[in-house]
Amino acid sequence: MSKEILDNITDKEYEHGFVTDVEQEFIPKGLNEDIIRLISAKKDEPEWMLEFRLEAFRRWQKMPMPKWAHLDIPEIDFQDIIYYAAPKKAEDRPKEIDPELEKTFDKLGIPLHERAALAGVAVDAVFDSVSVTTTFRSALAEKGIIFCSFSEAVKEHPNLIRKYLASVVPVGDNFYSALNSAVFSDGSFVYIPKGVRCPMELSSYFRINAAGTGQFERTLIVADEGSYVSYMEGCTAPMRDENQLHAAVVEIIVEKDAEVKYSTVQNWYPGDAEGKGGIFNFVTKRGICKGSGSHLSWTQVETGSAITWKYPSTILKGDNSSSEFYSVAVTNNFQQADTGTKMIHIGRNTKSRIVSKGISAGRSQNSYRGLVKMLPGAENARNFSQCDSLLIGDKCGAHTFPYIENANKTAVVEHEATTSKISEDQLFYCNQRGIGPEEAVGLIVNGYAREVLSKLPMEFAVEAQKLLQVSLEGSVG
């Protein structure tokens, strides 16, 4: 019976799969030092930035593609990707936004006009390789907050960029971070000065539009002493039969007593029901709780992408610092996800909490992979991890790979994981009380993910709940 029910919550298509018809500028396919020089020239970058890119490229060339994840990644031809694509009117901004682009973001529900904007959310909209606009910049600047595209920050705030860039994710950290460091195009830069509480949610929206391209976003968030910011990230892409690569690097620096809340709703195109097409989402996200009493919280809802390889991590360096990781990862059809977190405890009395909820359906494979490491100096450090998996259908897989290392006798680490399915009993119970079969599955899944969804900012929570339902459509019982 449950087979039919699950079949029936079906067949709503990927909503954001349209393509925007806008004149675009491309650079030639392929990757070599000339291409990197060209990207750097397009962005009118200073010499040190180009040097940084070239150094990263040279290191990347010597690195092998990582194979340790529980993923089946087809061979990627890095010479067959266009590394830079921009809508043509780029030189006119920020005075004027192409009406086509505006329509696109409107359709995606991202308002680019401040008057029409959701109350209290400032947006940086990135279209392929460039940031189209950043709203509320002047309002934020009054408080000393810098919120702009990464390219602008390189020109306008070179000292901050040079100080913090690659300080959390070193260039040679891994294969994809090295690639990103060589060819990154745009992303957001956020700086919250000492003691300032950011009055609105900051948000970046990433849109892949052009075919044959890759998107290499670079985001850097710095929260100075005693400050607070909540940052949200969203992303979508058109439906295509080809796989497109998205390799981002996000770095977050949290100084003494500061707090950063980072939320993601990842809805890249997941490929069709036969597993054709979709985005490869290979992302390095890492934050450091640098000062004492600092706090970093990650919340992610992962529903899209053909393949996800993503481990938002925290280095707990400051004494009494704390971090949280809340994740819901949904895979359906032929999607694959290998995602989780790393909590590296260095300072005394550091605390971390991990709550991960995986949902696999169809023929998908969903893995949690996480590291909790207590270094010898992590006196009285504490971690609790909970990783649950929900299986829908007998052709999918759910896996849990935690790595727990403790070298301090006063540190305490706890981990637990469970795997189960939606039982006939639960469905029957709901049906009996007049709740229809589709609703019942939605209810159970939302209840299962509630602990994580409740951590999302309000603007995201509603979207995320809807997404969960849509993502599970067509899941075979």
Added chain:
Amino acid sequence: MTDVIIVPDGQLVRNLEVNAGQKTDMVLLIMPGVSCDVRLDVRLTGEGAEANIYGAYICGGNEKVNIAVDMHHDVPYCNSRQLFKGIAGGASKVDFYGKIIVAKDAQRTEAYQENHNILLSDEAKVDTKPQLEIYADDVKCSHGATIGRLNEEEQFYMRSRGISLEDAKVLQMISFIAPVLENIQDETQRDAASSEFESQIRNIIRNI
């Protein structure tokens, strides 16, 4: 009958196959001074097969204890349970790895695994990697792992009732290991193991 193995120094490799309706019980005991590399590969190949693997380890010196368990559920209606508990003191290094692999179509599987550790010293180190790899949906699987210390509130409770700190620690450690030893069915064997563990625990406490 429970198979009680007192693990010697060096490598210990066991490949077990449990057929339909059969049951395997094994208790591994690793005493102080033993550095070992234990590799268990258990395969449940017939419906109704059951495997219960228990292990206890105590390290107080420079031991290196490696335990790796692969539990394969190849067919439906099988049960497995693993419980490993250990204490690491001195400059010992404990590595635990345990994986439950539930094959496609191995429905109605119940598989549980637990690994709990107590760290007694700053030089000792415990790494644990419990893993689940599940390809069937109608299953109940879980694992849990902890690395922690002796509870100070419990110690305070006992001391306020006239039990010395040393004795309190011994009691805590005995009760921590007990759930493993309980699974030895033969009474004489069980008593022997318990008293051996107790004297080893006293030894370690004395040396802290």
